[in-house]
Amino acid sequence: MTSSFRNKVIYQIYPKSFFDSDGDGVGDLRGAIEKVPYIASLGVDMVWFNPFFVSPGRDNGYDIANYYEVDPAMGTMADAEELIDALAQHNIGVMFDMVLNHTSTDHEWFQRALAGEREYQDCYIIRDAPQGELPTNWVSKFGGPAWAPFGDTGKYYLHLFDPTQADLNWHNPKVREEAANIVNFWREKGVKGFRFDVINLIGKEPELESAPAGVDDRVMYTDGVHVDRFLQELNRRSFGQDEDSVTVGEMSSTSIERCVAYSKPDNHELDMVFNFHHLKVDYDHGQKWSKVPADLRQLKTILNDWALGMQDGGGWNALFWNNHDQPRAIDRFGDAGELRVESATMLASVIHLLRGTPFVYQGEEIGMTDPRYTSIDDYVDVEALNAYHALVQAGHSEQRAFEIVHSKARDNSRTPMQWDASEHAGFSSATPWLKPTRQDEINVEREQSEGKILPFYKRLIELRHEMPVIAEGNYAPHALEHEQVFAYWRLLGQERLLVLANLTDKPAEVSVPEEMLGAEILVHNYEDPKPAASTTLRAYETIALYTSK
Numbered sequence: 104m105t106s107s108f109r110n111k112v113i114y115q116i117y118p119k120s121f122f123d124s125d126g127d128g129v130g131d132l133r134g135a136i137e138k139v140p141y142i143a144s145l146g147v148d149m150v151w152f153n154p155f156f157v158s159p160g161r162d163n164g165y166d167i168a169n170y171y172e173v174d175p176a177m178g179t180m181a182d183a184e185e186l187i188d189a190l191a192q193h194n195i196g197v198m199f200d201m202v203l204n205h206t207s208t209d210h211e212w213f214q215r216a217l218a219g220e221r222e223y224q225d226c227y228i229i230r231d232a233p234q235g236e237l238p239t240n241w242v243s244k245f246g247g248p249a250w251a252p253f254g255d256t257g258k259y260y261l262h263l264f265d266p267t268q269a270d271l272n273w274h275n276p277k278v279r280e281e282a283a284n285i286v287n288f289w290r291e292k293g294v295k296g297f298r299f300d301v302i303n304l305i306g307k308e309p310e311l312e313s314a315p316a317g318v319d320d321r322v323m324y325t326d327g328v329h330v331d332r333f334l335q336e337l338n339r340r341s342f343g344q345d346e347d348s349v350t351v352g353e354m355s356s357t358s359i360e361r362c363v364a365y366s367k368p369d370n371h372e373l374d375m376v377f378n379f380h381h382l383k384v385d386y387d388h389g390q391k392w393s394k395v396p397a398d399l400r401q402l403k404t405i406l407n408d409w410a411l412g413m414q415d416g417g418g419w420n421a422l423f424w425n426n427h428d429q430p431r432a433i434d435r436f437g438d439a440g441e442l443r444v445e446s447a448t449m450l451a452s453v454i455h456l457l458r459g460t461p462f463v464y465q466g467e468e469i470g471m472t473d474p475r476y477t478s479i480d481d482y483v484d485v486e487a488l489n490a491y492h493a494l495v496q497a498g499h500s501e502q503r504a505f506e507i508v509h510s511k512a513r514d515n516s517r518t519p520m521q522w523d524a525s526e527h528a529g530f531s532s533a534t535p536w537l538k539p540t541r542q543d544e545i546n547v548e549r550e551q552s553e554g555k556i557l558p559f560y561k562r563l564i565e566l567r568h569e570m571p572v573i574a575e576g577n578y579a580p581h582a583l584e585h586e587q588v589f590a591y592w593r594l595l596g597q598e599r600l601l602v603l604a605n606l607t608d609k610p611a612e613v614s615v616p617e618e619m620l621g622a623e624i625l626v627h628n629y630e631d632p633k634p635a636a637s638t639t640l641r642a643y644e645t646i647a648l649y650t651s652k
């Protein structure tokens with residue numbers, strides 16, 4: 104592996120919602136092929152595709168029944184190959200999504216395990232239930248206990264997610280070998296990028312223990328001591344053999360220290376990591392299913408701590424505001440109404456100029472917002488529906504339960520990509536599986552002809568390619584104590600980049616050191632930026648100043 108990913112930008116496509124080529128209301132691989140010219144026009148280097156392998160679709164493809172075949176609803180193997188080629192012609196790589204912590208219970212292994220084959224039972228985490236109690240007190244991330252009855256054996260199998268997503272036993276060499284086989288199968292098709300789903304959950308101890316009273320059960324199975332060695336083995340047996348592979352691990356509830364270890368080149372594990380701490384600053388006391396304003400102070404602290412901590416330890420961050428599991432960042436940290444353009448561009452500048460590799464989630468580059476849904480019936484995600492019922496059961500009114508779900512639902516970002524202002528947003532000729540939102544004002548066509556967000560993203564992508572200070576420079580905070588402004592330096596030799604971003608809709612004064620006053624204004628989201636010793640940033644204004652003197 105080289106550090107070639109440092110000056111790259113990765114675009115994320117949720118195939119089910121990108122473009123529907125055959126008029127069934129669901130996006131597909133041929134749809135993505137048709138849109139390759141659009142993807143290329145963004146200037147991105149690689150595209151991460153969410154899973155499109157054979158799946159019953161209980162968790163939209165994160166419940167895989169066959170890792171070696173394309174789901175017929177998404178296309179064929181020939182389509183996948185054509186997609187890889189079509190992107191390669193524009194020098195764009197692909198990153199496929201490897202879901203290796205669990206399989207669907209429809210997977211042949213689980214079915215054979217259920218049928219009594221010991222060899223396959225050892226591939227999963229199956230335990231006795233002493234005295235009729237569940238093996239541990241762990242809860243599923245989608246609600247309810249993390250254990251489900253294993254057929255009529257009286258035993259239980261572990262599922263940290265939906266009951267149809269059975270956790271794999273990574274202590275079994277057969278599981279580790281198969282994981283490498285899957286990655287190698289796709290490598291042979293020319294895939295160089297891999298995103299590993301919830302990969303810091305694979306290192307569970309063979310002896311599973313309940314969380315002691317008052318302890319969050321997640322610490323009992325997250326970042327387990329075996330993760331490093333399992334990742335090193337996978338690296339050696341698969342992607343680590345490609346000089347130019349690009350890998351990112353999704354790390355659930357993790358720490359800076361662990362993420363340094365996962366992404367430090369000398370450790371031979373992964374190139375970079377996603378962590379989610381900055382996207383929990385609008386959780387009330389750590390509870391996702393709550394509705395409170397984002398704590399901007401905390402946001403700044405987390406961004407700064409991770410930037411510094413990863414730099415000091417020699418690790419590398421994947422940078423992002425949006426993905427298929429998160430509501431749209433504009434609604435959380437910006438203004439989805441009047442100041443949509445200003446807040447979208449400010450957020451983009453914060454992420455794209457930081458130390459790490461930026462990811463852009465489809466629709467972000469045109470400033471898509473959360474849907475204006477009014478009823479729980481508009482949502483389809485299993486997590487959202489479970490949460491809604493749990494909230495109602497806990498005593499919330501239906502209205503309040505809906506408001507809370509509406510603020511956090513994963514479907515908020517899974518609404519169809521809006522290509523034009525037509526009824527189905529140019530996504531499909533049929534009614535889409537999720538309703539589009541505000542496509543009359545927010546769509547690609549409009550953004551291409553008169554928009555400000557799309558050109559802003561393209562410029563940021565270009566700058567990362569062109570400027571080593573952005574790709575490689577050191578990070579240092581500026582005005583860390585400021586209540587409203589997030590500001591930082593990027594430094595490389597003589598080069599200095601100072602990034603200022605007003606995170607609020609109120610004017611904010613921030614100091615600019617004298618040596619930066621005559622500097623070039625590299626990035627700005629208002630027509631007439633006015634840097635001064637004391638600069639007044641307008642609502643969501645961002646300015647980046649650059650000098651090499």
Ligand code: GLC
Nearest residue numbers: 162165202264300301427428
């Ligand atoms: C990851 C995926 C998410 C999925 C979960 C279980 O967090 O991003 O969409 O539901 O893993 O596979």
